[in-house]
Amino acid sequence: MPVLKGKELRIVGFLCNWCSYGGADTAGVGRFNQPTDLRIIRVPCSGRIDPLFIMKTLLNGADGVLVSGCHPRDCHYAEGNFYARRRLEVLHRFLPILGIEPGRFEYTWVSASEGQRWQQVVTRFTEQIHKLGPAPKIAGPAASETLRQMEAAL
Amino acid sequence: MKIGVFVCHCGSNIEGTVDTAAVAAAAREFPGVAFATDTMYTCSEPGQEEIVNAIKEHQLDGVVVASCTPRMHEQTFRRTVERAGLNRYLFEMANIREHVSWIGKDREANTNKATELVRMAASKLLHNRPLLSKQFDINKRVLIIGGGVAGIQAALDCAEGGLEVILVEKTTTIGGKMAKLDKTFPTVDCSCCILGPRMVDVAQHPNITLYAYSEIEEVSGYVGNFEVKVKKKATYVDWDKCTGCGICMTKCPSKKATDFFNEGIGKTTAINIPFPQAIPKKAKIDANFCMKLQKGKCGICAKVCPSGCIDFTQQDEFVTEKVGAIVAATGFDLFDWTVYGEYGGGRYPDVITSLQYERMLSASGPTGGHIKRPSDGKEPKNVVFIQCVGSRDKSVGRPYCTGFCCMYTAKQAILTKDHLPEAQTYVFYMDIRATGKNYDEFTRRAMEEYNAKYIRGRVSMIYPKGDSLLVRGADTLMGTQVEVDADLVVLAVGADSSAGAAGLAEKLRISYDSYGFYMEGHPKLKPVETNTAGVYLAGCCQGPKDIPSSVAQGSAAASKVLGLFSKDKLASDPQVSVVDIKRCIGCGKCIKTCPFGAIKEIDFRGMKKAEVIETVCQGCGICTSTCPQGAAQLQHFTDNQILSEVNALCQF
Ligand SMILES: Cc1cc2nc3c(=O)[nH]c(=O)nc-3n(C[C@H](O)[C@H](O)[C@H](O)COP(=O)(O)OP(=O)(O)OC[C@H]3O[C@@H](n4cnc5c(N)ncnc54)[C@H](O)[C@@H]3O)c2cc1C
Ligand code: SF4
Ligand code: SF4
Numbered sequence: 026m027p028v029l030k031g032k033e034l035r036i037v038g039f040l041c042n043w044c045s046y047g048g049a050d051t052a053g054v055g056r057f058n059q060p061t062d063l064r065i066i067r068v069p070c071s072g073r074i075d076p077l078f079i080m081k082t083l084l085n086g087a088d089g090v091l092v093s094g095c096h097p098r099d100c101h102y103a104e105g106n107f108y109a110r111r112r113l114e115v116l117h118r119f120l121p122i123l124g125i126e127p128g129r130f131e132y133t134w135v136s137a138s139e140g141q142r143w144q145q146v147v148t149r150f151t152e153q154i155h156k157l158g159p160a161p162k163i164a165g166p167a168a169s170e171t172l173r174q175m176e177a178a179l
Numbered sequence: 180m181k182i183g184v185f186v187c188h189c190g191s192n193i194e195g196t197v198d199t200a201a202v203a204a205a206a207r208e209f210p211g212v213a214f215a216t217d218t219m220y221t222c223s224e225p226g227q228e229e230i231v232n233a234i235k236e237h238q239l240d241g242v243v244v245a246s247c248t249p250r251m252h253e254q255t256f257r258r259t260v261e262r263a264g265l266n267r268y269l270f271e272m273a274n275i276r277e278h279v280s281w282i283g284k285d286r287e288a289n290t291n292k293a294t295e296l297v298r299m300a301a302s303k304l305l306h307n308r309p310l311l312s313k314q315f316d317i318n319k320r321v322l323i324i325g326g327g328v329a330g331i332q333a334a335l336d337c338a339e340g341g342l343e344v345i346l347v348e349k350t351t352t353i354g355g356k357m358a359k360l361d362k363t364f365p366t367v368d369c370s371c372c373i374l375g376p377r378m379v380d381v382a383q384h385p386n387i388t389l390y391a392y393s394e395i396e397e398v399s400g401y402v403g404n405f406e407v408k409v410k411k412k413a414t415y416v417d418w419d420k421c422t423g424c425g426i427c428m429t430k431c432p433s434k435k436a437t438d439f440f441n442e443g444i445g446k447t448t449a450i451n452i453p454f455p456q457a458i459p460k461k462a463k464i465d466a467n468f469c470m471k472l473q474k475g476k477c478g479i480c481a482k483v484c485p486s487g488c489i490d491f492t493q494q495d496e497f498v499t500e501k502v503g504a505i506v507a508a509t510g511f512d513l514f515d516w517t518v519y520g521e522y523g524g525g526r527y528p529d530v531i532t533s534l535q536y537e538r539m540l541s542a543s544g545p546t547g548g549h550i551k552r553p554s555d556g557k558e559p560k561n562v563v564f565i566q567c568v569g570s571r572d573k574s575v576g577r578p579y580c581t582g583f584c585c586m587y588t589a590k591q592a593i594l595t596k597d598h599l600p601e602a603q604t605y606v607f608y609m610d611i612r613a614t615g616k617n618y619d620e621f622t623r624r625a626m627e628e629y630n631a632k633y634i635r636g637r638v639s640m641i642y643p644k645g646d647s648l649l650v651r652g653a654d655t656l657m658g659t660q661v662e663v664d665a666d667l668v669v670l671a672v673g674a675d676s677s678a679g680a681a682g683l684a685e686k687l688r689i690s691y692d693s694y695g696f697y698m699e700g701h702p703k704l705k706p707v708e709t710n711t712a713g714v715y716l717a718g719c720c721q722g723p724k725d726i727p728s729s730v731a732q733g734s735a736a737a738s739k740v741l742g743l744f745s746k747d748k749l750a751s752d753p754q755v756s757v758v759d760i761k762r763c764i765g766c767g768k769c770i771k772t773c774p775f776g777a778i779k780e781i782d783f784r785g786m787k788k789a790e791v792i793e794t795v796c797q798g799c800g801i802c803t804s805t806c807p808q809g810a811a812q813l814q815h816f817t818d819n820q821i822l823s824e825v826n827a828l829c830q831f
Contacts, residue, residue, distance in 0.1 A: 035828065050277040064828050066825070104801075105774070
C-alpha cells in the first residue's frame with residue numbers, strides 16, 4: 026500500500042500491550058486528535074522488541090520508528106522495559122554507523138492512563154519525521170539483493 | 180488459509196470517519212482473504228452470528244475483525260470463532276476505532292490507515308497456529324492488602340464464602356480512616372458503632388488470618404498460584420501473650436510520642452494501643468520514643484506487664500503465604516496541605532485538618548469529644564471550614580475532585596452545632612457535590628436546620644488577629660470580599676493515593692495513574708479488576724470514594740475472587756514461549772533473563788538445552804528477543820508473526 030501521496034510518511038510503532046497500547050487506546054477514547062501516519066504493532070512487552078525488528082522496518086522503507094513501553098519500574102513483566110532500554114539505547118547509537126539518521130528512531134514510556142501524553146508523543150514524533158522528510162530508499166534493479174545482503178550482515 | 184474479514188461500523192463510531200465498505204473491498208485483494216464484508220455492530224448477537232455463518236458457508240479457517248481495541252473485545256471474538264469450530268488463536272483484530280476513527284477526521288487518510296491495519300492483521304494471521312491451553316490447579320486462598328472498611332468487607336465476604344483469607348494491614352489495627360471518624364454522613368450514625376462489630380468479626384472469623392503491623396515484601400507467581408512474602412514488623416511486644424490490658428500505657432514515662440491514630444492532636448505514650456476498639460487490641464512500642472530502646476534506660480513496661488510479653492530484642496519477621504488471588508485495598512492518605520502558604524502552611528495551631536477535627540469530635544478521641552482549640556484549649560465560637568484544599572486545584576497538581584469532602588464538611592458543620600449550640604459555622608466552597616442518595620437533602624439540612632453559612636468562593640489568606648484568625652476570601656455570588664473572624668479553621672483536605680502505593684503496585688505488577696491511584700481493568704466494565712489476572716481492587720486505592728462505594732467495591736472484589744475460585748482448575752494462557760530443541764545451543768541466556776524463572780535447563784541426549792515451564796511462563800517474550808538462535812519463540816508473537824506485520828506495512 027503506498028503511503029498517502031504528499032500527506033503521510035511511513036511511521037511504524039511498536040507498543041507494549043499493557044501500558045502504551047492502553048495509553049493509545051485511552052487517547053482514542055478521549056478523542057485526542059493525532060496525525061494519521063503512525064501504524065501500531067502490538068507486542069506483549071517492550072522487552073519482546075528485538076532491535077532487529079526496528080532495523081528491518083527502517084531498511085524496508087519506513088521513515089520513522091517509534092517504540093513505547095511501560096515507565097521504568099512499572100513493567101507488567103517486572104523488568105522487560107529495562108532490557109528494552111538497554112537494547113534500544115545501543116541501537117540508537119548504532120544507527121549513524123548504518124547511515125540512518127538517529128532522529129528516525131525514538132523510544133519512550135507512556136502508561137495506560139496517559140492518553141494526552143500519547144497524543145503529544147505521536148504529534149511531536151510525526152512532526153520530527155516530516156522535518157527529516159522521506160528516508161532515502163534502497164532502490165534500483167539491485168535493490169532486493171542489497172536488502173538481502175544488508176539483512177544478512179545484521 | 181482462507182481468511183474472512185469483518186469491518187465494523189460500530190454505529191457511526193467508525194463509519195463516521197472511515198469508509199468501511201471500501202476497507203472491506205480492498206481487503207478482498209489481500210493474500211489469503213477469501214471473504215470480506217462490513218457490518219453494523221460486529222460484537223452484537225447478529226454480528227457474531229454473521230461471523231459464525233460466514234465461517235461455515237465459506238469454509239474460513241481464519242478471521243480478522245476490524246473494530247475497536249483488542250483490549251476490549253478480543254476475548255469476545257475468540258469465543259465467537261471457537262463456536263464455529265475454529266481454534267481461538269486463528270483470529271486477529273485490527274484496531275480501527277481507538278487508533279483510527281476516534282483520533283482524526285480525515286476520511287481519506289482514515290480509510291487508508293484502516294485498510295493498512297487490516298492488511299497487517301491478515302498477514303500476521305497467515306502465520307498463526309492453533310494453540311491449546313492446559314489446565315492447572317489453583318490455591319483457593321486469598322490475600323487482602325489493607326484493613327480499611329473496603330478490605331474488611333472483602334475479607335468478610337470471602338471468608339463467609341468459605342475461602343481462607345489472609346489480611347495484611349500496615350498499622351497495628353484494622354479499621355482504616357473510618358475507625359477515626361466520629362459520625363458518618365448522610366445518616367449521622369456513629370462510625371465506630373457500625374464498623375466496630377465488623378472489625379470484631381474479622382478477629383473472630385475462623386477463616387481469617389490477620390497480620391497487623393505488617394507489609395508486603397515480595398510477590399511472585401501468577402493467578403491461582405501467588406507466593407507472597409509478608410514482613411511482620413517488630414512491635415517489641417509478644418502479641419501471642421499480650422492481652423491488651425493497657426497497664427503498660429498507664430505506666431510508660433515517655434508521654435511525648437506522636438499519636439498517629441489521633442492525627443497528631445495530643446501526644447501518646449511510647450508503648451501504645453491506638454484506641455479502645457482496636458483489632459487486634461495489642462500494644463506496640465514506638466522505638467523512636469522508647470527510652471529503653473533509645474538510651475537503654477527504663478524498661479518499666481516490662482516490669483508492669485502482667486503477661487510478661489515485652490521483648491526489647493524483637494526483630495522483623497518474615498512469613499510466606501501461598502494464595503490464588505489478591506485484593507488491594509490500601510485506601511488513601513490526606514494530601515500534604517502545608518504547601519498552601521495562604522493557609523499558614525502549618526504555622527497556625529488553630530488551622531487543622533478535617534481528619535483531626537473528626538478525632539476531636541469523637542468521644543474516644545484525645546479531647547474526649549470536646550471541641551477545643553489546639554492553641555489554648557478554649558471552645559471556639561466561630562468555626563470556618565474551607566473546602567477543596569488539595570482538590571480541584573491544578574496549581575498544586577491535584578485537578579481531581581475528592582468527592583466526599585463536600586459531604587463530610589456538611590456533617591462536621593452539623594456536629595459542630597450539636598456540640599456547641601452557640602457556635603456559628605461558615606463554609607467556603609467552590610460547588611457543592613452531593614450526588615448520592617439523600618446527600619443533597621443532607622447538605623440542605625446543614626444550611627437550613629443548622630444554620631451553616633455557605634460562602635461560594637476561595638479563601639485568599641488567613642492572618643493571625645489577636646488570639647484568633649482572620650479569614651479573608653471572596654464571595655463570588657455577591658461579588659464582594661468577605662472577612663470572617665475565626666476561632667478555629669478546618670481544612671477539607673483532599674485525598675492522595677496512600678503512601679507507598681506505587682511501590683506496592685510494582686510488586687503486584689498492576690498499573691497506577693499519575694496520582695498513584697490504581698488502574699481498574701476497564702473504567703466502566705471492569706471496575707474492580709486489574710490488568711493482572713488474579714489481582715483485584717477495592718476502595719480508595721482505585722480513586723477517592725465514600726464509605727458506601729468502598730464497601731460496594733469490597734463486596735464486588737470478593738465476588739470476583741469467589742467466581743475465580745468456583746472452578747477447581749484454571750486454563751493456562753497458551754501464549755507462552757517454546758524452545759525449539761533443535762536450534763537451542765544451550766547457552767542459557769534465556770534462563771538468566773526470564774524474570775519469572777520459567778525456563779529450566781534440561782539434559783537432552785547428553786546436551787544442555789533450555790525448556791520452558793508452561794504454567795510459569797507469563798508470555799512476555801523477553802527470552803525470544805534474547806535468544807541468539809531464534810530458538811525460544813513466544814507463541815502468537817513469534818519473530819515471523821511480527822515481521823509479517825512489518826512487511827505488510829513496509830514492502831509496498
Ligand atoms: C475527614 C473525613 C471524613 C469522612 N467522613 C465520611 C463519612 O462521613 N461518610 C463516608 O461515607 N465517608 C467518609 N469519608 C471517606 C472514608 O474515609 C473513605 O470512604 C473510607 O475510609 C475508604 O475506605 P478504604 O478501606 O478504601 O481506605 P482506608 O480507610 O484508607 O483504609 C486503607 C487501609 O489500608 C492500610 N494500608 C495502606 N497501605 C497499605 C499497605 N501498603 N499494606 C498494608 N496495608 C496498607 C491502611 O493502613 C488502612 O488501614 C471521610 C473521609 C475523611 C478524610
Ligand atoms: S516469555 Fe520467556 S522470558 Fe517471558 S516468562 Fe515466558 S519463558 Fe520467561
Ligand atoms: S537463549 Fe536460546 S539457545 Fe540459549 S538456552 Fe535459551 S533457548 Fe537455548
